[in-house]
Amino acid sequence: MYFRRAAINAAISMYRSYVGKLKARQEGPIKSGKPSPPKRLHMSMLYYKGMYKDFDEKSILLKLYTGKTWAWVKHRYTGRPFPENAELMSPTIVIKKKKVMLHIPVKEIVEDSRTAKERVQQNEKFVAVALTGSDSLAVCTTIEADGRATAPYFIKGGKELAHRRKLLLGYIKRGIAGNDSPRLMTQPVGNAVLSVPQEHRPNKKYYDKITRITDHYAHAVSRKIVDYALKQGAKLIVLPELKESFNQAKKSYLGKTPYDFIGRRIVRYVQYKAWQQGLVAMTSKPYYASTRCYHCDAPIAKHNTEYQNPSPNFYGGKNFICKEGHRGSTALNSARNLGKGFYERFYAGAA
Known part of the structure; x- marks a missing residue:
């Protein structure tokens, strides 16, 4: 029965x-x-x-x-x-x-069960998070009740994750290459294998390891985000809304595929970890978050080193500069813009 x-x-x-x-x-x-x-x-x-x-x-x-x-x-x-x-x-x-x-x-019993709307009406400070594909997998900043962005926090680990993935992909390439022609790949390699059914995927154990490693880093980053919010005394976490499908995310200028980007997993894991601690995690559309300066709202140009010529079309730039002379981290600028947009739409509007 x-x-x-x-x-x-x-x-x-x-x-x-x-x-x-x-x-x-x-x-x-x-x-x-x-x-x-x-x-x-x-x-x-x-x-x-x-x-x-x-x-x-x-x-x-x-x-x-x-x-x-x-x-x-x-x-x-x-x-x-x-x-x-x-x-x-x-x-x-x-x-x-x-x-x-x-x-x-x-x-588990959650002591603070207020909704996001109730927290906004009570003017609680919140944490804005930007997700990247670089070494800093997530960048956080605290938006105070008066709209100021404070306490930047960089969560690294992207290079280490990319290195471990590269090692496993190397095992896959060497494992499926022909014995007589070691440089000839006879089966799909890397992200092309995602189109192959999982049960027929070559060297499936290595792809399973990549999935487990990616989950490990996503859980670790999401835990650090929640701990940072608790340390800052924030009651709300704002994350970027990532609704692109797999096909839409395969853009050549980003140099990343859905198989590499773990942002969606981080967002999903933060939401339930935050609720366990009495916090609310929600998503917001990042309007112009990565293309505008937080200080003056002017278009920005990106670059990696001071010797590189900044360009507005350089999507992988870690640093930025605007025509007013403001400069800094592109990821931190995106996090501040995400928090600024959320504050203006909900906090300033409620006031």
Whole structure:
């Protein structure tokens, strides 16, 4: 009965998700075709109360079927410690190849549950974040209640991430090259492999490693962003809105592909980490954030070194200069502009 209930609930949730996406497409301003159905209909087994007991931080008793009868079997497990003052919910058994994992959702109480609108009306200071593809993966600044941008904070790690990716891509290239012709690539390499189904992807284990490394850095950066907001006493985090599709993001002048840029993951991870700490993370459209000077609103020219001729079309420039003589970090300027635009649209308008 318990297992049947878990399967029925999973099927109902899939159906409701599909119907919701279908209605959104039919009722939206731009009507499109039907959404794609779920790729995996197999759901992991959820254990309701009565199917497990003696649940602590090191072991659990699970009710299992041996083929002839039901039996209580004790299993030991290892993993991260549970958060303090968190209520443990029903666990889920997740099987991936030879690994059997116990996923345990927890329920935590958030003391500050005010909405973003309520925080804006109470004139709370907030943190604006710019995401880049350079060594500084994220640049933060605090926007005070009077609109001043203070306390810049650079979160580095982009060069280290690019180096680790490059090593793994080197393993992939050497692994799929022909033995007789070591320089001849007989299969897709690098980002071209993304068009190949995952189960047929050459050297899949290395691409899985790249995904795990990227997730690791995205989690680390998102945690530092939330910790910075807590240290500054901010109650709101504003992130750039990144809605481009994969095809739209493949722009030659950026020199980056969706496979390289981890900004979307950082935004997604910041949102739930912030809510756990009583903060609200939201996105805002970065109007002219990377093309205008924060101080005088004049167009900027970008460059990397002082010996390089600044140009407004140099999209990879780490430094900027405007016609009024203001200069500094392009990423920090983008973060300040994002915060300035959000402040003028919501804070100044509310006042």
